Amino acid sequence: MQYWLMKTEPEECSIDDFAKDPSAVIMWDGVRNYQARNFMRTMAIGDEVFIYHSRCANIGIAGIVRVTRMAYPDPTQFDTNAPYFDPKSTPDKPRWDAVDLQFVRKFTRVIALDELKNEPALANNPVVRKGNRLSVIPVTKDERDAILALL
Template identity: 75%
Template sequence: MQYWLMKTEPDECSIDDFAATPDQVIRWDGVRNYQARNFMRDMAIGDEVFIYHSSCAKIGIAGIVRVTRTAYSDPTQFNPESAYFDKRSKPDNPRWDAVDLKFMRKFARILTLDELKNVAELADSPLIQKGNRLSVIPFSKVERDSVLVKV
């Protein structure tokens, strides 16, 4: 099993959206960064993913979801009405992928970025390094475990 962190703006897709439909999957689409896309291509069914709320009042890790479907062509890239439309992407050669995720657990409280900065095991994590804009980040088991003891 691998571990990941995915950043989202809660008004677009939050841990509450997952919790509201715990038996359904949510397609994680709209990723338009090649490195983040490549990380999504490394995901396997059953991998755990921290949901990280960003661009909001309370920034931090809000809960955990699980990968239920590995990377597949993101349909939003072909929809001209979508904010994620990519006119350069072609159905026979798609550029962007999506994965399906399912609710596992909502934390009783958000584990804030300030708290995460004080977790020694995360010292080298791109999550807490300035300038990191990736929406998908791999986590080691040690990093994952160090986060879970804080919630």
């Protein structure tokens, strides 16, 4: 079992979108960064993912979801009408992948970025680094335990 953190702007997809139907499976599409894609390709079913809300009033970790389907070609890359359309991608040579995610839990409060920055166990995690743009981030077991201990 591996642990992850994925960033999202809550106006696009928030922990509440998972929580409102805990049985629903949401396709995590639109990742257009090679490093993030490569991390997604190493995800396994059952891996736990912290949902991080960025670019919003309450920045931080809002809850946990889990992987229900391993990486597969992101259909939005072929959709000329989608904002994530990639003209350099073809069905026999897809560039981008998606995974499927399902609700696990919503935290009683958002763990704020400031708290993450103040937690020594997270000092090496990209999420607290200034200017970091990686939207799919591996989280070690120790880091995961430290995050949950902040609740």
